[in-house]
Amino acid sequence: MDNNHPGLLQLNVSFMQLNTLLLLLTIWCLSCNNGKAKKAVSETTTAIEFDTTKWRTKDGDDYPYRDELLTYLTTNNKLKGWKKDSVLAFLGQPDKIDSNYLFYSIAQKRLGFFPLHTKTLVIKLAADSTVEWRKIHQ
Known part of the structure; x- marks a missing residue:
């Protein structure tokens, strides 16, 4: 590009900024989760x-x-106080074990193969191998 046409240079920069903005907006829209629709469905199911x-x-x-x-696990079955062996017999092997924590993958939203949102059940075991607490990590 030559410097004899500064207006053309400004126009080119503006198009680059617009393209970048449109790309970011598209990624943001694709990563949005329509929680209202999901909530409405879950409220109507038994x-x-x-x-x-x-x-x-x-x-x-x-x-x-x-x-x-x-x-069901979070409302009807608290898991607290269960022995590790009972949890493993009930839920199966976790996707990951780290020290006294068991991690069970629940759901993952992806853009291609890139994870955008991951939901995991985390179970912490006390020193006596009983469930101390369970949390949902999002």
Whole structure:
């Protein structure tokens, strides 16, 4: 680009800024989660019974039933005080174990293969291998 046309240079910079802005806006829109629609669906469904087979069902990298089964675990079955062996027999092997923590993947939203949002059930074990607490990490 030559310096004899400064207006052309400004126009080129403006198009670059506009393209960058549009790219960021597109990424932001794709990463948004429509929580209202999901909430409306979950409010109309009845509580389901826990099914170990569904909890352990894996489709590629995803667990298609864990998010809906999580409601049962957090409302009807607190897990607190359970021994580690009982948790493993009930939920199966966790996706990750780190010291006294068990991590169960619940759901993950991706843009391509990049994770945008991950939901995980975290269970902390006390020194005597009983469940001290469980939390949902998002």
